[in-house]
Amino acid sequence: MSRVRRLTGVLVAAAVAVVLAGCGGGDPTASAGPTASAAPPLSRLTPLADPRAYVGPSTAVVPDAAIVPVSDAPVQQLPATVTSHDHAGDTAVEVSDTSRVVAIDLAGSLAATAWGLGFGSTLVGRDQSTTFPGTHDLPVVTSGGHTVNAEAVIALHPTLVITDGTVGPRDVVEQLRDVGITVVFVRNTPSFEGAQDLARQVAAVYGAPGAGDALATRIGAEVADTTAAIAGIAPRAPGDKLRMLFLYLRGSAGVYYLFGEESGADRLIEGLGGIDVAGELGWQGMRPMTDEALVAADPDLILVMTKGIESVGGIDGLLREKPAVAITAAGQHHRFVDMDDGTILSFGPRSAQVLDALARAVYAPGGGADG
Secondary structure, eight states, rough: HHHHHHHHHHHHHHHHHHTTTOOEEEEEEESEHHHHHHHHOGGGGGOOOOOOOOSEEEEEESSSSOOSSOSSSOOOOSEEEEEEEEHHHHHHHEOOOOOOEEESSSHHHHHHHHHHOGGGGEEBBTTTTTSSSSOOOOOOOETTTTEEEEEHHHHOOOOOEEOOOSBOOOOHHHGGGGGGEEEEOOOOOHHHHHHHHHHHHHHTTTOHHHHHHHHHHHHHHHHHHHHHHHHHTTOSSSGGSEEEEEEEEEEGTTEOOOOOOOOSHHHHHHTTEEEEEEHHHTOSEEOOOOOHHHHHHSEEEEEHHHHHHHHTHHHHHHHHHHHHHHSHHHHHTTOOEHHHHHHHHTOSSTTHHHHHHHHHHOOOOOOOOOO
């Protein structure tokens, strides 16, 4: 795992947290009606004849946010000794009790993974990004998107805290050990392979490697099936493929970032059968948007977070504020696809569902189907 990908994972999660912490306002009509990823399957959709010529925005929606566990009763073997990736370096940690767990990160991926493994009943607290069915009544132990309330965590009497360093302050989280709480830091990278690796890491913490292998295998198979289905509706000729770019927006703070290689956005675009123009130009991680960069990229389609595009006054507001965007093919065609802020880059058990929903918004925004 490269240092760039690890650092970018933290930065991307931080960006998500900024939005979740209060990126509001703007034009509620910035996107077209939701594009639900329901039946029919992708193979039965009638895709756009020329997706590069399509005019207008669309919204990608995962209609069923529920996470189905790979097992109702995963086999555990405790105590389990695992590697915790602490700030000062890797250290061995023994986990002996997983009856009360707080699994927290900026994207909500850890709680989703624990749930997907079959350990949802052990969760006693959650971060702000964990909102899937079954978790709404859990106490929230983070504020401002990324700050851990240590007192709130301690009050839950957890036997185990699992995190990835994207919420903190990190030293405060490590100090939870001083009151007898076992703390394990895992590595979490924004990619489909990273979601599989996270499943195995979290499962190891629970002393249930079998469940980890099962969930990782399921994620991999679902993503492979979905990308194959997308390949059937996406243009195949290189000259016809959509040139895509992920743009992070927070209008109230004047923040405009391009997401490049190793940000997670590159893997989404690859899975969607598009051309990642940021990668094509050699951009890595997150970088401030410049007029020159936008003009050089000239994307056909721009991916954005829903609250992000709302924060700049919708598409019209963005084009007024950043005329360089209006010059691009995406700007001229108002070709923006938005998705829920806490979902679009939350690689985990729902990775395939996220891809499926995005593909519908990109290639069949009308939702039509054959037969």
